Amino acid sequence: MQQVLIYLIGTAGSGKTFLTKTLSDWFDFKEIDNVIVNLDPGAENLPYRPEIDIRDFFTLEDIMLNYGVGPNGAQIIAADLISTKIDEIKDEVDYYDVPFVIIDTPGQMELFTLRQSSNIVIDSLGKDRSIMIYLFDPVVAKTPSGFLSLLFMCSSAVFKLNIPQIQVLAKSDILSDEELDMILGWSEDPEKIYESLYSSAFSGLQKNLGSELFYMLKDLGLFRPLVPVSATTNLGMEDIYDGIQEIFYGGEDLEKILY
Numbered sequence: 001m002q003q004v005l006i007y008l009i010g011t012a013g014s015g016k017t018f019l020t021k022t023l024s025d026w027f028d029f030k031e032i033d034n035v036i037v038n039l040d041p042g043a044e045n046l047p048y049r050p051e052i053d054i055r056d057f058f059t060l061e062d063i064m065l066n067y068g069v070g071p072n073g074a075q076i077i078a079a080d081l082i083s084t085k086i087d088e089i090k091d092e093v094d095y096y097d098v099p100f101v102i103i104d105t106p107g108q109m110e111l112f113t114l115r116q117s118s119n120i121v122i123d124s125l126g127k128d129r130s131i132m133i134y135l136f137d138p139v140v141a142k143t144p145s146g147f148l149s150l151l152f153m154c155s156s157a158v159f160k161l162n163i164p165q166i167q168v169l170a171k172s173d174i175l176s177d178e179e180l181d182m183i184l185g186w187s188e189d190p191e192k193i194y195e196s197l198y199s200s201a202f203s204g205l206q207k208n209l210g211s212e213l214f215y216m217l218k219d220l221g222l223f224r225p226l227v228p229v230s231a232t233t234n235l236g237m238e239d240i241y242d243g244i245q246e247i248f249y250g251g252e253d254l255e256k257i258l259y
Contacts (some may be wrong), residue, residue, distance in 0.1 A: 002129045003093075004248055005101045007122070009157055010135030011150070012107045015170040018231035019135065020104040021048040026237040027100055034100035037089065039121075040107055041078045042071075050104070052092045057085045075111055083117035086124045093125060101125075113157045122161060130163045131247060133240060135170040136226060141183050142175075144197040151223070166243040168236060172228035180228060187226040 006023070008016040020036060027034040038050040042060040058081060063074040093101055105112040112118045122130050134154045140146040158165050167187070172180055186193035227243065229236030 002248070003097070003099060003101060003126070004244060005093075005103060005122075005125055005130045006244070007103045007105055007130060007132040007161075007163070008135065009105050009109060009113060009132050010170065011109050011137055011140070011153065014135040014137040015231055016107070016135060017043070017104055018047055019133070019168075019170060019229065020102050022231040022234060023237060023240065024048060024102055026234060026241075027102075030241075032100060033098040034102060035093070035096045035098050037093065037101060037103045039082055039103060039105050039112070041082075042075065042107070043104075051096060052089060054082060054085065054089075057081075057088070075106070075108060079106065079111040079115050080117045083120040086121055089121075090124055109153070109157075113160050118161060122163065127163060129248070131244060132157065132161060132163055132165045134165050134167050136167065136183075138169060138171045138175050138179075138183070141169065142179055144186070144193050147183065147186055147193060148197075164247045166240060166247075167224050167226050168229045168240065169226040170229060171231070172235060173230040173233050184226055184228065187223060190223045 008020055008023075010016050017040075024034055024036050035051040036048055037052040037054075038046065039054050041054050041058055041063070043055065058078065060071065060074045060078060063077050063081070064070065067074070067077055069077065134157060136147075136150050136154070141150055154165070154167060169180075169183060169187075175183070182196075186196070227236050227239045229240065
């Protein structure tokens with residue numbers, strides 16, 4: 001059975017790290033072997049203990065000291081340095097030989113999705129068995145413009161990384177029932193967000209830009225029903241599991257394949 005590599009991707013503060021822990025804990029509960037890879041060299045006080053950790057090779061502090069740069073410059077250098085350690089990371093991933101590898105990517109999404117090093121990492125570990133879970137920040141997603149902006153960034157990740165994607169609404173437990181229904185409604189029926197966009201207090205220019213972005217995303221077929229998830233309540237873990245099954249196993253139950 002092929003190993004599935006799950007990349008968690010989203011804007012800073014969207015909850016990638018805590019969702020990594022929750023997903024791993026859920027697999028553990030289901031008695032499905034998995035390991036966690038931390039690719040964020042600036043991570044502190046992680047809620048999980050990664051089996052494979054980029055900080056074993058270098059940290060942001062190391063880079064700042066060795067290259068004489070500040071935190072921002074160190075993050076950019078670190079994003080490129082990750083690809084230089086990919087052989088060692090691959091050896092460790094292969095050593096564990098588990099069905100699921102959960103990969104927590106750097107906090108700043110663009111440091112992973114927009115740089116060529118990310119393609120080197122994905123290609124080296126196995127592009128044909130990779131999938132991304134893209135996290136929509138619930139606070140940003142509460143407005144029509146914020147939702148469309150997140151969907152645009154989500155589509156850019158698909159374009160750049162070229163791997164299957166499951167879109168999730170992170171931290172859904174912090175939303176009211178009304179807010180949750182509204183955001184999920186936008187993802188399920190694009191016309192609803194178009195109506196919300198034009199009923200908002202935008203200027204003419206904002207509405208024109210929003211309209212053009214809306215139709216571009218719609219024509220490309222990038223609107224998909226969001227999966228509401230919560231790292232606090234475990235909501236959505238079963239749905240993520242089902243989504244992975246559908247993509248890699250045609251909906252066949254993974255437990256039947258494993259056991």
